[in-house]
Amino acid sequence: MNASSNDATASSAKPRIAIIGYGSQGRAHALNLRDSGFDVRVGLRPGGPTSMRAQADGFEPMTPAEAAAGAELIAILTPDMVQRQLYDEVLKEAIPEGACLLFAHGLNVHYELIKPRDDLDVVLVAPKGPGALVRREYEIGRGVPCIWAVHQDRSGRAAELAKTYAGGLGGARAMLIETTFKEETETDLFGEQAVLCGGASSLVQAGFETLVEAGYQPEIAYYEVLHELKLIVDLFYEGGITRMLEFVSETAQYGDYVSGPRIIDASTKARMKEVLADIQDGSFVRRWVAEHDAGLPNYRAMKQADLDHPIEQVGRELRAKMQWLERAASADKKSASKGSPTPAKAA
Numbered sequence: 001m002n003a004s005s006n007d008a009t010a011s012s013a014k015p016r017i018a019i020i021g022y023g024s025q026g027r028a029h030a031l032n033l034r035d036s037g038f039d040v041r042v043g044l045r046p047g048g049p050t051s052m053r054a055q056a057d058g059f060e061p062m063t064p065a066e067a068a069a070g071a072e073l074i075a076i077l078t079p080d081m082v083q084r085q086l087y088d089e090v091l092k093e094a095i096p097e098g099a100c101l102l103f104a105h106g107l108n109v110h111y112e113l114i115k116p117r118d119d120l121d122v123v124l125v126a127p128k129g130p131g132a133l134v135r136r137e138y139e140i141g142r143g144v145p146c147i148w149a150v151h152q153d154r155s156g157r158a159a160e161l162a163k164t165y166a167g168g169l170g171g172a173r174a175m176l177i178e179t180t181f182k183e184e185t186e187t188d189l190f191g192e193q194a195v196l197c198g199g200a201s202s203l204v205q206a207g208f209e210t211l212v213e214a215g216y217q218p219e220i221a222y223y224e225v226l227h228e229l230k231l232i233v234d235l236f237y238e239g240g241i242t243r244m245l246e247f248v249s250e251t252a253q254y255g256d257y258v259s260g261p262r263i264i265d266a267s268t269k270a271r272m273k274e275v276l277a278d279i280q281d282g283s284f285v286r287r288w289v290a291e292h293d294a295g296l297p298n299y300r301a302m303k304q305a306d307l308d309h310p311i312e313q314v315g316r317e318l319r320a321k322m323q324w325l326e327r328a329a330s331a332d333k334k335s336a337s338k339g340s341p342t343p344a345k346a347a
Contacts, residue, residue: 014038014168015100015161018071020064020086021078022050024131025104029075029169031057032138036168043067065094073161075102075125081292084113095120098154100161105188106181109151111285122152123162124181126188127169138170146171147179189279194272201306203263204229208311218314226311227318 019030020043027050034040043064044051051061068074068091076083076091087108095101100121108114109122116122127134129144137144146166150158166176192198207225212218235244245253278284291299306312319325 014164015072016070017041017165018043018064018067018074020044020067020074020076020091022054022061023077023079025127025134026050026075026077026131027053027057028127028131028134028138029077029104030054030059031135032170033165033168035138036170038168041067041070064090068094068099069096071099072096073100073102073165075104075165077104080105080107081289083108087114087116092117100155100158102162102165106149106151106185107189107285110181110185111282113285113289116152118152119154120152121155121158121161122150123158123165124149124151124179124184125162125166125169125171126184127171134169137174141173143170143173145175145177147177147184149179149181149184151181186276186279189284190272190276193279193284194275200229205309205311212310218310219318222311222314222318226315 014037016039017033018041019026019033022030022042022044026042030040030042040059042054042059042061043066044054044061046061046063054061064086074091074095076086078086083103095117097119098121100123101116103109103122103124104126106124109116109124125146125148127144127146129137134144146169148159148162148166150162152158155161163172163176166172204226208218208221211221211224232244232248235247239246245256248256275284291297
């Protein structure tokens with residue numbers, strides 16, 4: 001079903017929108033905005049797989065320059081490390097005077113990898129969920145909360161444009177939260193590094209190694225430190241720590257209280273503050289840009305080390321026996337995929 005047009009800003013004029021990039025978020029944004037009554041064009045590198053997917057969804061892909069030239073609001077939804085080249089070499093001259101430039105993550109603007117033209121409005125709209133969820137919630141008449149920010153307001157309407165765009169995604173049906181480019185960028189990077197990706201994966205690997213080195217079966221270790229993590233995370237997601245404590249045993253609760261602080265202690269928090277400081281002063285992004293520009297040699301080596309970890313071999317063998325995962329894998333193929341960063345051409 002097509003949900004009704006944007007709820008929060010029905011009285012606002014709908015700008016012509018160019019979506020640059022058609023990955024997980026780009027596809028969801030383009031489809032939701034089109035179903036909300038916006039004139040949406042899609043800008044892509046010709047001949048790529050996303051171009052074919054956009055055509056299958058009923059769009060007629062243009063080059064990024066062509067799409068931007070005919071739009072009033074240009075949303076750059078390509079990978080972070082592609083955006084600088086894309087803006088400098090393609091979009092900077094193509095974007096009409098006085099248009100609005102929109103990002104879903106503030107990294108390039110906050111760290112001044114991209115310096116938008118002075119005549120442009122520059123805003124951020126970031127749904128707090130993956131593209132497949134943004135699309136699915138919209139289709140059933142709900143929405144995913146969005147955060148929004150204004151970096152540059154030349155027209156006096158930048159905030160209105162950001163909220164209009166967020167409303168078109170369905171975000172206003174849930175919640176719109178104002179932020180800044182600085183806050184969104186720094187908290188997003190910290191969450192990924194310290195908790196969601198870096199912290200969680202390192203904790204799982206260390207737990208697995210500890211059990212296996214103590215003589216326990218790798219299969220048992222896998223189930224205890226990785227497989228069952230989903231059950232706990234789902235409880236966190238549904239109702240925070242309170243809900244998790246409601247659904248685990250008293251023994252698990254007591255172990256939580258007495259052993260959690262032994263693993264995540266004051267020294268862990270001190271190292272988290274070091275990670276945050278690297279993000280805040282730009283050290284992390286400078287290293288990441290240099291790594292990307294060098295062709296990702298360290299990135300590839302570190303990724304391969306994770307892929308070669310013994311927990312991955314054990315996990316592949318065990319998951320092959322979990323028939324209930326087949327349906328999830330099939331659904332993933334139908335939803336937008338999230339690509340690994342590689343030295344890519346703009347758009």
